[in-house]
Amino acid sequence: MYKLTFINLQDTSYLECTAQAESMLISAVRTLVSDGKLQLAWRCGQGTCGACKVRLEHAASGSMTLLGSKERNVMIRHAGLAANSPLLVTDTPDLVRLACHIQINSDLTIYVG
Template sequence: MPNVSFFDEAGAPVATLDAVEGDKLIDLAQFHGLPLHWRCGQGTCGTCRVRVVIAGAPPLPVGRLERNVLLREQLIDTAAALSDAWPADGSRWRLACHVAVGDADLAVTLPSPP
């Protein structure tokens, strides 16, 4: 069972949760009352942004809808929007409603409240 560790932007721990493969990060955050802002939950508003680190993982697939939303919200540049896989090193924002837990532990950085 993978662990998902949530941190604030300063790096302080917020929570470490047991997760099931396939759980969406947005669902974990909502269910456990974590401080993650969101509006739609459908992957179109861009408010549930997080940074995800999976140690030693290969680049992760990123869907077209997620890339388009992040580009529209100016959270990524055009070069990133053209790539369908990104490093799992926390260097780019991801949408918590698009990121599903796999079989490895994750470290997730939550943005500061709006």
């Protein structure tokens, strides 16, 4: 189990929960949204709409991460990623990611809003 801490950038409120190792972040988001505990838009859950944008911080922040081509393409269309961005990028809290593409492999701080 890993600890997830969601921080709302609008009002700095936070919410903590746990998630199974190797589960997808969107699964935790769906549950929290349906329980009325988290305000985060998501529509498709399949990585094509770009609605589940988050920013992440974790133990490996600052290292390189490999984006999937699908996530990269959606981020170019919906999250302001430059069209010439490579698949291998620096993983920082400034990088917009899609919750439906994040596999949970460590404790995460997730910035929403």
